[in-house]
Amino acid sequence: MKFYNHFIRTFQDLPDHTTLLVHSLSGCLLHCYGCHNYDEIVANTPKNYKTKEDLYAYLERNGFLFDAVMLSGGEFLIDKMVDITDLLKKVRSIFKGKIIVTTCGIYHTKLKRLIAEGLVDGIHIDMKLPYHVLDPREDQNIFQDVMGIKPNQQLIENLLDSIDTVIQHNSPLDQVRTVKYPILADIFFDEIRDYVEKRKSYFQSDVPYYLNPFQYV
Template sequence: MKFYNRFIRTFQDLPDHTTLLVHSLSGCLLHCYGCHNYDEIIANTPRQYKTKEDLYNYLEKSGFLFDAVMFSGGEFLIDKIEDITVLLEQVQSIFNGKIIVTTCGIYNTKIKHLIEKELVDGIHIDMKLPYHVLDPKEDQKIFQDIMGIKASHQLIENLLESIDTVIQHNSPLDQVRTVKYPILADTFFDEIRDYIEQRKSYFQSDVPYYLNQFQYV
């Protein structure tokens, strides 16, 4: 596995924690509107990169400076689940802090695997659109404009199941979040918020939901 050549220290991505942000260079199935990482990490993958051994060494020497490691992308879960498992098991063996994975939600079975094997302390999942009220045929342009993909019923099913998986996990370090894309009407975000609240009520979950403002580059 390859990672962005700079591990980033952040105080914002995980409230009340000092976090080491690690970006995977394995790619992403999406090309989301205004994605900050697409050009540098996905479309033009850097020639210089860090390996998993670099990460292990860094954590062994400097892990005391952080109380969490967050794996992001691109899409961190795009790699083989066997490789992801080995990586996270090794990180757990040398790092005493929390492990967070951010994901778009396409890989539901991988999310379940990480939770079942207790390889993560939290999942941060993006709900980019109100999937539950969109039709992959009639609303294809919306999926293309926001997520850069051709939607299908199976894709929507996977995304919604991943949302439920995270809500059911109900860890204090889980998050469901949405970017307030400026090209969408407020009704889209109202639908997402209401859906999340309904699912939280159904599963008796306290997972926080965040509506993040779109950041122009």
């Protein structure tokens, strides 16, 4: 695995925690509207980067400076499962804080396995559209404009399965979140919020939902 050359300490991504934000350079299947990371992290891999050994060494030297590690991207779960689990097991062995993974939800089986094996303490998942009310044939342009992909029914089922998985996990460190894309009407965000709240009620979960403002570059 390759990682962005700068590990970033942040106080905003995980409430009440000092977090080390680590960006994977392995890529992403999406090209979301206004993505700040796409050009530098996804489309063009930087010439200078850090390796997993660099990450381990950094955690051993400086792990006392933060109490959580957040692995993001791109899409962190795009890598081979064996590489993902090996990395997380090593991080778990040398770092005593919390491990958070951010994901778009496409890799639902990988997500379930990480939770089942206790390799993550929290998941931050992006629900970018109200998948449950969109038709992959009739609403292709919406998926293309917001997520940069051509959808199919299996993709939608995988995304919704991942949302349920995070809600069921119900860790205090989990989040379901949405970016308030300026190209979408408010009804889209109302549908997402209502869906998440209904699933939370069904699973008796307290996972928070955040509607985050779109950040203009």
